Amino acid sequence: MKVGPRPAGREFFTARTVAEALAGFRPARRTAVGGVPLADALHRVPAGAVPATGPLPGFARSTVDGYAVRAADTYGASESLPSYLDLLGAVRMGEAPTVAVRPGGAVGMPTGGVLPEGADAVVMVENTAETMPGTIEVTRPVAPGSGIVRADEDVAAGAALVKGGRPLRAPDLGLLAAAGVTTVPVHARPRVVILSTGDEVVPPDTATLLPGQVRDATAPALAGLVRDAGGEPVIAGIVSDEPGALRARLQEVLPGADLVVVSAGSSVGARDETAGAVAALGDVWCHGLAIKPGKPTLLAECSGVPVVGLPGNPLSALVVFRLVGVPLVWRLAGCAAPPPEPSTRARLARDLPSAAGRLDVVQVALRDGEAEPIFGPSALLSVLTRADGYLVVPEPATGLDAGTEVEVTLYR
Structure with a gap:
């Protein structure tokens, strides 16, 4: 929706609900894709599903300490009438079994050990006793598959280790490592340029304020929200209220930005330059949200780059950016839906x-x-x-x- 310059003295509002903004303002822009080491991939968004080249864990293994058995040899076992099995040997951790399980036999198993040939279950050591050398008694029956995981039970060969469009979590990194994946193709962190406006706004390191001046508190806070959303904030300074200054600054920063946030320049009033500057450079999707605080919020797109114009008051700006801006940062990074907040x-x-x-x-x-x-x-x-x-x-x-x-x- 292209909106031309505002008639003097008239409010410049095309208000939408927050739900409409989240559903309808969906710029197509996405950040570039590149590989990052697994150690740097936490909370990054994969560009697509990462498939497993083989099954995981890759071999049938024990989930308990005990004995590998044929489940049929334990049927009917109880404390009063145990099953007696010949102890044929033991499996060592990190090594292939050197012995197979034959009918009436058992092989000692550590947790994580490779299941020997012939076995289809592992009975827990707590349900056994070695009453004489070379023989164990089993006091509880087990079913086929008890105490073991299949070779492909974690992930089948060719299945997705992680999905595209969802930020990577710590368990995802573990699964990728288990599959031997050390580099992940992910979207780059969105570069979010933050512009503050207003003749009264001065940098935070200003030692002494003149009457009417305020330090720029909003830009550092917005930068924190951008980092939380996986973005790369760029605080690009303060633009004066001089006519044309904001338009010129926007033209400078747009080529290097994935998102531009204009702080303190979208309140309806005589000095509001944001709407006019943005409308001159692109398409205004709305100017006004049905929200308190934060009504005078502007959403637009200029040269394929989304632009968010925020209210001048810091509380209003941060509230509305958390609701509308943060999901936009995640979307630019290829995320299908923002991670839910606690x-x-x-x-x-x-x-x-x-x-x-x-x-x-x-x-x-x-x-x-x-x-x-x-x-x-x-x-x-x-x-x-x-x-x-x-x-x-x-x-x-x-x-x-x-x-x-x-x-x-x-x-x-």
Whole structure:
């Protein structure tokens, strides 16, 4: 949807719901693919399924300490009437068996040892006794397959070790290592360029503030959210409110970006340059989300690069970027769906009013199973730093009563 320059004095809103934004604003851009060592692959997104070249574990093995047997030789065994089997030898860890199991015989097994030929089960050592040299008694029967894993029970040859489009977790790395995979083809980390705007905004290392000046608190916080989502943040400085300055800066950073985030420049007002600058360079998908806080959010695409324009207040900017921007970073990295955030259930400590037709995001502190809402102006970052997580009041609701069980998304 191409949106032209805004008429003077008129609000520039094409509002959408958050659900519409998550479902509808889906840029096709994906980062490049390259191989990374297994040690650096945690939380990276594979470009496709990685197949197993052979079965895993690759041989039938014991899952317990005990004796490899033919299950039929143990049928009917009990403590009062045990089965007696000849001890034929033992399997050593890391070596191929040198003895086979014949009818009426047993072979000693360590956990993880290779199942010898002729055996179809392993009886646990706790259910046996060696009453005389060369003979064991079995006091409990076993079924075929008990105490063992098949050669392909973990992964069959040709099956996917890991799927494409899902961030790699620690167990995935272990499975890849077990299959001998030491390099994984993954999407590059999205390069997220963060631009701050406003004549009143100064760098965080400014020692003394002049009247009306504020240090740029939003950009470092946004960079943290980008890193959490597997992206590579690039804090690209502060753009003045001078007409045309933002458009010129966007033209400079777009060629090297996978995503551009404009902080503090999308509030509706006389100095709002974001919408006009972005509209001059690309397509504005929406300017306005039905959410509190964070309504004046802009979503657009310029030269194939998605652009997110955030509200000026730090709390609003961080809340909306977590809901809309973070999934976008994961999507650019080839992730089919963002990893779920940790959550918990709690009882609402007090009545919570809301307005129908918008999504309300409320910060909460958790105490003894209760969620206590934390309120404050959207310019105050301390509202977020004091919160353990947040809850969402859906668009149709006009509020929640005290005692209502709510789901709280936790901050990590």
